[in-house]
Amino acid sequence: MLAALQHNWVSTLYRAGRQPVDGLRRPQDTVRFEIYRASLLANLSHALADTYPVIEKLVGRPFFEAAAQIYLRRHPSRHGDIHAFGGDFASFLEQFEPVQSLPYLPDVARLEWLTHQAFHAADGSVLEIDALASLPRDQLDAVHLNMHPSLQLMQSEFPVHRIWQANQESAPAVSIDLDEGGVNLAIFRDGMDIALMPLARADYDFLTALRETSLAHASDLTLSRHADFDPGQALHLLFSQRLVISLLVGDVLCIR
Amino acid sequence: MTAAAPAISATIPARAGIGLRPAHYRDMLARRPPLAFLEVHSENYFGAGGPPHAYLEQLRGDYPLSLHGVGLSLGSTDPLDRTYLAQLKTLIARYQPERVSDHLCWTSAGGLHTHDLLPLPYTEDVVRHVASRISQVQHELGRRLLVENATSYVEFAASEMSEWDFVRAIVEEADCDLLLDVNNIYVNAINLGFDPLTYIEAMPAGRIQEVHLAGFDHDEHADCLVDTHGKPVRAPVWDVYRETIDRIGPRPTLIEWDTDIPSLDTLLQEAGHANIILENHQHARRLAA
Numbered sequence: 001m002l003a004a005l006q007h008n009w010v011s012t013l014y015r016a017g018r019q020p021v022d023g024l025r026r027p028q029d030t031v032r033f034e035i036y037r038a039s040l041l042a043n044l045s046h047a048l049a050d051t052y053p054v055i056e057k058l059v060g061r062p063f064f065e066a067a068a069q070i071y072l073r074r075h076p077s078r079h080g081d082i083h084a085f086g087g088d089f090a091s092f093l094e095q096f097e098p099v100q101s102l103p104y105l106p107d108v109a110r111l112e113w114l115t116h117q118a119f120h121a122a123d124g125s126v127l128e129i130d131a132l133a134s135l136p137r138d139q140l141d142a143v144h145l146n147m148h149p150s151l152q153l154m155q156s157e158f159p160v161h162r163i164w165q166a167n168q169e170s171a172p173a174v175s176i177d178l179d180e181g182g183v184n185l186a187i188f189r190d191g192m193d194i195a196l197m198p199l200a201r202a203d204y205d206f207l208t209a210l211r212e213t214s215l216a217h218a219s220d221l222t223l224s225r226h227a228d229f230d231p232g233q234a235l236h237l238l239f240s241q242r243l244v245i246s247l248l249v250g251d252v253l254c255i256r
Numbered sequence: 257m258t259a260a261a262p263a264i265s266a267t268i269p270a271r272a273g274i275g276l277r278p279a280h281y282r283d284m285l286a287r288r289p290p291l292a293f294l295e296v297h298s299e300n301y302f303g304a305g306g307p308p309h310a311y312l313e314q315l316r317g318d319y320p321l322s323l324h325g326v327g328l329s330l331g332s333t334d335p336l337d338r339t340y341l342a343q344l345k346t347l348i349a350r351y352q353p354e355r356v357s358d359h360l361c362w363t364s365a366g367g368l369h370t371h372d373l374l375p376l377p378y379t380e381d382v383v384r385h386v387a388s389r390i391s392q393v394q395h396e397l398g399r400r401l402l403v404e405n406a407t408s409y410v411e412f413a414a415s416e417m418s419e420w421d422f423v424r425a426i427v428e429e430a431d432c433d434l435l436l437d438v439n440n441i442y443v444n445a446i447n448l449g450f451d452p453l454t455y456i457e458a459m460p461a462g463r464i465q466e467v468h469l470a471g472f473d474h475d476e477h478a479d480c481l482v483d484t485h486g487k488p489v490r491a492p493v494w495d496v497y498r499e500t501i502d503r504i505g506p507r508p509t510l511i512e513w514d515t516d517i518p519s520l521d522t523l524l525q526e527a528g529h530a531n532i533i534l535e536n537h538q539h540a541r542r543l544a545a
Contacts, residue, residue, distance in 0.1 A: 001414060002382055003333035006365035006374075013370055023377075029410040032447075032478045036372060036409070043371045077369040080327030080340040081299045085371075120303025123310075149304065192307045 013040045014076055016069075044072045044085060051086045052112045054167040055093075055105065067096065083120065087113060104158035104178060111160045114152040114187045115194045121150035124245035125255055129236065131247060141216040144248040150189035151243055153208060157182040161196045188243060197241065202226035203234050268293045268320045268354050268466075270506035271534055272527035275324075275513060281311040283520045291527060293320040293354065295510050299327050301351075302343045312351070322355035322466065322510070323347060324435075327369070330389050330403065331362035331376045341396055348397060355466060355508075357402035357435045360386065360423060375408030378415040378422035387429035394432060402465050403427060404435035407443050407483040419444060420458035427463050434459065436507075437468040438497045439489065443481045452496045461504040469497060469530060470512040486515035489526060498533050506534045 005023055012021045013036060020030045045068035049056045056064040071092050077085040090109035099105050135143060154160075159176060161183050166174050184204035186197040199207065202222055206229065209218035219231040238244050247254040273293035276284065278300075294315060301308050327340055348356060361373040376382050394401050405423050417425075427434050436459060438452075445452040471487025474480075489497075489511070501507070511526040 001379075002331075002377070002385060003365070005377065005412075005414075006333055006362060009374060010365045010368050010370060014368065023413050025411040025413045025415070028479070032409040032480050035475060035478055035480065035482055036370075036374065039372045040370050047371070077371060078367055080329060080337050080364065080369055081302045081343065082327075082369075082371050083299065083302065085369075118306075120306050120308070122304035123306070150306070189306060192310065 009036075013037055014073055016073060041069060041072070043082070044077060045069065047082045048072070048086050048089065051083075051116045052089060052109055054112055054164055055089075055109050057167045058102070058105065058108065058163075059099070063098075067093075067098075070096075083116075086116075089113065104156075104160065104163065107154075107156040107158055107160045108163055110154060111156070111164055111185070111187070111196075114154055115164075118150040118152055118187050118189050118194055121148075121189065124148040124150070126242045127239070127244050127246055127255065129239035129244075131254055132235070132239075132244075135247070135249065139249050141214070142249065143215050144213075145210050145215055145238070145244050146246040146248060146253075147207075147211065147238075148188055148243050148245050150187075151207075152187040153204065154185050154187065155182065155204070156185070159183055161185055161198055164196060186241075186243070188241070190242070195241070202229040203237065206231070206234050207238070268322070268508040270508055272509045272511060272530035273319075273322070274511050274523045274527055276312070276315065277514075277517055278308070278311075279517050280520045280523070281307075284315055285311065287520070288315075288318055289520070289524055291319060291524075292508055293322055293510075295322040295324050295355075295512075298323045298325040298344055298347055298356075301347055316351055321351055321353040322357065322508075323351070323353045324404075325356075325358040326371070326373065327363060328358040328393065329363040329369075330358055330360065330393070331374075331382070331386050332364050332389075333362075333385070334364055334367065336389065336392060336396075337364075341393070345397060348399070355402055356397065356399060357404055357466070359404045359406050360426060361406040373406050375406065375410065375412075376422075377412035378417045378419055380416070383422060383425045383429060387426050390426070390430035390432050394430070400433055402433040402435040403430075404437050404468065405440055406437075407440045407447075409447060409478070409480050409482070411448060418450070418455075418458075419448075420455040424458055424460055427460065432463070433465040434463040435466045435468060436464045436500070436504075437470070438500055439468065439470045439472060439493050439512075440483060442490075442493045442496050443472050443483050446481050453499055456496070456500050456503060459504070464504055464507055467497070467500065467507045467509040468512050469493065469509060469526075470514075484515055485512050488522070489529070494529065494533070497530070498537075501533060501537045506537055509534065 008021050012019050045065050048068045075088045090106045093109050094106040159180050162176050184199045184201055188195055206222040209221045222229045269292045271292035273291050276294045276296050359373050363370055441452045441455050469489045470485045471489055472481045473484045475482045509530045
């Protein structure tokens, strides 16, 4: 009895239109059931707006809420933690007919989802570059760099970092030329704030490779694609942004 | 994590606390007002790190802590969510909270979550189902759970007992503690037509380990009070609260405010109001003795 009742409620709440549920006692209960439908729509569209404030600003609240209602019916919440809701919003926008004239929108959504991940990611200690310099020469080849847990990487054909920054609270009004070119972006948490760092293509490839392989191998891979790549300069950049939290030499973890 | 977290579950003074919300993080750190405890929504700290934990860890040393969940879905017919339970266990291990609670309701079915506290029909079968889920959660967490009475805007044709009999039967069968939400009782009393004091007198006072107070709104179209947590505690709810404390004795009492969040000062004033009622009760008891 209870399982059937609950499945009936959930499918009715998530469905568009105003169907009643079965099994209510009084006539006024049908009207009152609408409170639950309104609550589901409000909770989930607020959660989506919390995760995608820049998208909401770009398309305006009424449009965002209408899009959110369609999104939440196609991609209902599947976790008890509401922060996990909304991960498919970028791919939804890619297919969503009314925003096809805004081709940068899905990438802005992708960026916001990554900033959301970065915000809640684990904390990491800070490692100084001296830790690397003090390693014996023969160990340097095999060393792996562990990056800050909040670090996310993305590429876009659009200047999504500039769009994101221009739409933060109290950001000055700027005009952004969508044809100014794309970006290779590192996204991470710097203290309590989210940092976006545009990277040269070689640095981006290096950072991508570092997540998979040793420092020496990542340098070789990057140099084979970018003859002018300077590993020393790239390493200084990573350490100065406090993105390296530990070194792995063989089985030994070096922190701080 | 902070070294100040007590190793063993300690008690919370029978005075007022508030829900800690991100809008007040900085204000709370700067002022550290005297409060009996802080309550947070567990799910807001399911992430591994970042600002939510940075703030909570700084405050946790100064206040007893209550973890209040909205996603256990204790009344659901879906299997217990293992991922959710694991996240809750991690959070409990990290902060060693004095209280862990969730609601006598369901929020999900068929793997789909509504993020709303949905009502249950009041039947013997549902009592057994929910009580066994609570027992299972208490076993998994290795500690006692407080369950909170919820609101219901509708009545189910299948219900065969009163809400107060339903709540009492569940907490006794599950052998868990009760988080008595006085606002929810008042809202249901008006919407469904019963005397809130009949409900309160039916509660097992010894199991009530915390009381919640919040504000409601009125939905004119549905002619129904709605538990929005977006307003000050209303006058009749303060009256029911006073009657409750007179019957069960002083309890840690939370001011809950989740939408249209006001200034910290407004929350502290509401907490002050609860403290006056708790103090007056004790004063009257001393005079009587």
